[in-house]
Amino acid sequence: MNGLMQDYPLLLSTLIEHAARNHGATEVVSRDCDGVVRRSDWAGVAARARKVANLLDRLGVEEGDRVASLAWNTSDHLELYFGVPGSGRVLHTVNPRLFQEQINYVIDHGGSRFLFVDRDLLPLAIDIATKLPRIEAVIVLNAHPPHDAEVTCLDYEALLSRETDQYNWPRLNEESACTLCYTSGTTGNPKGVLYSHRSTVLHAFGALIADGMALSALDTVLLAVPLFHVNAWGVPFAAAMSGAKLVLPGPRLDGKSIYTLLRDEKVTFTLGVPTLWMGLFEYLASDVSAGELKALPLQRVLVGGSAASVDLIRKFDKILGVELIHAWGMTETSPLVTVCKPLQHHAGMSEDDLYEFRASQGRSLFGAELRIVDDRGDELPRDGVSTGDLQVRGAWIANRYFGGDEPAVDGEGWFPTGDVARISADGFMRITDRSKDVIKSGGEWISSVDLENVAVSHAGVAEAAVIGVPHPKWQERPLLLVRAAAGQVLKSEDLMAYMADRLARWWLPDDIIFVDSLPHTATGKLSKARLRDAYRYHFAACRDLSGN
Numbered sequence: 001m002n003g004l005m006q007d008y009p010l011l012l013s014t015l016i017e018h019a020a021r022n023h024g025a026t027e028v029v030s031r032d033c034d035g036v037v038r039r040s041d042w043a044g045v046a047a048r049a050r051k052v053a054n055l056l057d058r059l060g061v062e063e064g065d066r067v068a069s070l071a072w073n074t075s076d077h078l079e080l081y082f083g084v085p086g087s088g089r090v091l092h093t094v095n096p097r098l099f100q101e102q103i104n105y106v107i108d109h110g111g112s113r114f115l116f117v118d119r120d121l122l123p124l125a126i127d128i129a130t131k132l133p134r135i136e137a138v139i140v141l142n143a144h145p146p147h148d149a150e151v152t153c154l155d156y157e158a159l160l161s162r163e164t165d166q167y168n169w170p171r172l173n174e175e176s177a178c179t180l181c182y183t184s185g186t187t188g189n190p191k192g193v194l195y196s197h198r199s200t201v202l203h204a205f206g207a208l209i210a211d212g213m214a215l216s217a218l219d220t221v222l223l224a225v226p227l228f229h230v231n232a233w234g235v236p237f238a239a240a241m242s243g244a245k246l247v248l249p250g251p252r253l254d255g256k257s258i259y260t261l262l263r264d265e266k267v268t269f270t271l272g273v274p275t276l277w278m279g280l281f282e283y284l285a286s287d288v289s290a291g292e293l294k295a296l297p298l299q300r301v302l303v304g305g306s307a308a309s310v311d312l313i314r315k316f317d318k319i320l321g322v323e324l325i326h327a328w329g330m331t332e333t334s335p336l337v338t339v340c341k342p343l344q345h346h347a348g349m350s351e352d353d354l355y356e357f358r359a360s361q362g363r364s365l366f367g368a369e370l371r372i373v374d375d376r377g378d379e380l381p382r383d384g385v386s387t388g389d390l391q392v393r394g395a396w397i398a399n400r401y402f403g404g405d406e407p408a409v410d411g412e413g414w415f416p417t418g419d420v421a422r423i424s425a426d427g428f429m430r431i432t433d434r435s436k437d438v439i440k441s442g443g444e445w446i447s448s449v450d451l452e453n454v455a456v457s458h459a460g461v462a463e464a465a466v467i468g469v470p471h472p473k474w475q476e477r478p479l480l481l482v483r484a485a486a487g488q489v490l491k492s493e494d495l496m497a498y499m500a501d502r503l504a505r506w507w508l509p510d511d512i513i514f515v516d517s518l519p520h521t522a523t524g525k526l527s528k529a530r531l532r533d534a535y536r537y538h539f540a541a542c543r544d545l546s547g548n
């Protein structure tokens with residue numbers, strides 16, 4: 001027997017209309033590409049989203065067609081977030097930091113006919129459009145387009161000015177596609193993940209809970225995660241749902257630019273990848289007084305995308321008095337799956353143990369399930385000790401890639417994450433490595449993440465990467481690459497001695513190399529693939545001490 005409740009599809013259009021009706025006057029602040037701060041509100045974003053929908057009707061974009069954006073975090077991009085999917089089209093957000101070949105690949109694969117672009121990315125967009133004849137026009141946000149370009153360039157503002165801000169949003173099937181994001185393709189071509197209205201709205205509900213992001217109408221959120229990175233971790237939707245004030249930082253994410261927005265807009269919550277926060281602390285250490293830091297109203301920061309070190313958690317606590325909340329997810333998981341918030345029984349922990357605990361990735365939100373399996377695919381116990389391949393399934397987890405023939409999951413819906421993890425009896429998950437980053441030394445596994453965490457806890461280290469390098473005797477041995485903290489003179493033997501006090505002897509890196517900078521992927525993660533490539537012969541000449 002069915003229940004007798006209404007069939008009310010979970011749609012992004014209902015979300016933006018909810019924001020306009022209930023939090024219409026709450027601000028949405030945007031620092032544009034030219035550095036100018038523009039102020040609007042949720043009612044204003046909704047009105048312009050309706051104009052976008054009318055514009056797409058006029059351009060003849062069909063339901064289900066993809067529309068690409070190559071843009072930073074601005075209010076123009078935000079209105080596309082609602083106007084494009086709300087009207088039944090699919091917003092394909094493209095990461096401008098990918099390699100040019102990958103950008104061409106994903107835009108071609110996504111199949112868009114129109115490309116919305118920020119002015120500083122216009123040369124890139126024109127280049128793409130000349131190579132991909134399917135692109136009918138490049139639509140330039142917040143700037144006048146050139147008249148002499150090889151491809152049709154249209155003026156977004158001029159186009160919108162002709163449209164009304166009234167629109168009857170279609171009552172779509174909630175399973176219809178809303179947005180498309182590609183993985184960064186560290187192995188092979190990037191793969192497209194096609195989210196649905198239903199999965200996206202459920203993800204926003206999940207993200208909002210008190211043990212998740214705990215966003216409310218009292219919050220001001222600085223969105224330091226790019227809108228092109230996994231739906232900006234769902235925050236535009238969660239903010240519209242909760243009525244939080246939203247601050248969009250534009251292209252500049254250096255320490256100073258972030259700090260001024262945190263201060264001037266009285267931000268209470270922000271989120272982003274660990275490298276972003278390292279940049280912020282480097283700026284704060286040199287340019288901001290302790291008094292000014294204390295005055296910041298910031299309360300919580302969510303970090304994810306790669307592991308947050310104990311050191312980073314400690315810094316937020318000690319320097320800013322801010323709770324750093326560690327979260328885990330992937331493009332394929334919308335992305336939020338786990339969030340680390342201590343339970344009542346953790347209250348008695350020592351400060352150091354609590355930091356260590358908070359560096360774990362946390363428990364899954366309702367709506368997603370986790371498990372670890374061994375090489376044969378058999379489930380391993382949740383005992384906090386067994387280590388295995390992490391799998392996930394749930395209401396906002398991908399089933400299949402865009403354009404892919406094969407399911408991305410097994411027969412029971414489990415998606416293999418490529419991460420290696422432990423899960424405790426009370427559900428806390430700790431990533432010990434990515435399966436391709438684990439160092440296989442003499443038949444045993446060494447966690448590159450654990451080594452990096454110990455290295456960055458040394459005051460002289462700003463950033464560290466550990467990779468497994470082929471070794472004639474041990475199969476692989478760890479190599480540590482270090483970017484020293486500004487103004488610090490660090491000796492290899494001192495760092496090695498420091499690490500020796502904290503790690504098993506056979507885990508210690510065989511060598512330490514100091515570098516001026518470490519390579520990052522398009523989403524700000526350490527690019528270990530590039531490092532592995534560059535240093536693959538580093539131990540080639542090593543000999544077994546026994547002479548073999």
Ligand code: ADP
Nearest residue numbers: 183184185304305306307327328329330331431
């Ligand atoms: P890509 O694989 O394209 O870089 P994602 O952004 O989807 O794309 O990255 C997902 C991966 O990032 C996860 O599988 C995991 O390895 C890593 N990751 C994400 N969050 C964390 C975290 N909190 N701790 C450790 N690793 C993380």
